[in-house]
Amino acid sequence: MRLSTKQDVDAPLAQVWAIVADFDGWERAALRRGADVSRDDSHRQATVGTDWRLGFLYRGKPRKMQVQLTRLEQPQHIGLHFHSAALEGEAHIELIEMAARRTRLHVITEMKPLNLGARLYLQSLRFARNRVERKYHDRIAAFAHEIEQRARSPRR
Template sequence: MEFTSREDIDVPIEQVFEMVTDFEVFERSALRRGADVSRLDSLSQPGVGAKWAVSFEFRGKAREVALELTGFDRPNELSFHAGAQGVQADMKIELVALSRTRTRLQFWTGLTASTLSARLLLQSLKLARGTLNTRLSKRMANLRRDMEDRYSRMS
């Protein structure tokens, strides 16, 4: 099962990459939404090998996710792998410079199941695909607005 979204951001690609790799901002955002986030690595700079343990409640059950940064190509691409209770997810964030001051951010995630209960979870997600795509689009639009606001404050 796949989800994709893209946003064109009025910020240069280097600054978008810096904002996307400011993991502390995303950690705080997850904490505000009720998740528990723990950084598991000791890297001083963003890079391959960064790891997190994330726990949250989804569909009435506690979920534990192990997340790892598996690809890091400045300023073009980030890849992540996540695993939780029989569900594996690969995620990719690609940045494309549309001009000197405009960047396209493309997000892709693919989910696979390795257990029967995980397959049932993915099946229920497929039934809610429209709602989930709408929520993803709204989150991406909010991310775009936040990045443009942060960039305008920096300039």
């Protein structure tokens, strides 16, 4: 299943990149939401090949996922590969400078099932495709709005 959306952000490309590529911030956000996060490398900063192991509850069951940074081209592209017992997929984030203070955020997520349960789950999402795409779009729009707010606020 492939989901894709584009959002325009009222912030310069450099500021949007700094927020989107803040992997330490993403780790802290996941921890605040109750996930277990561990980085499987010795690098101080995330680089291509950096792995994260995630543990979280989804639909009342504990899940485990491994996420690997596969592409990091500053200031435009981030690629992630994720793998769990049931699903595997890719997420791509592309930033396009539209004007000096306007950036387009293009996010693509592709998922493939690895077992029958995941195949049935993705099939049910396909039946509700319009609702799923709307929720995906709304979540990315909320993230774009959050980026705008963070870009406007003074640095801490």
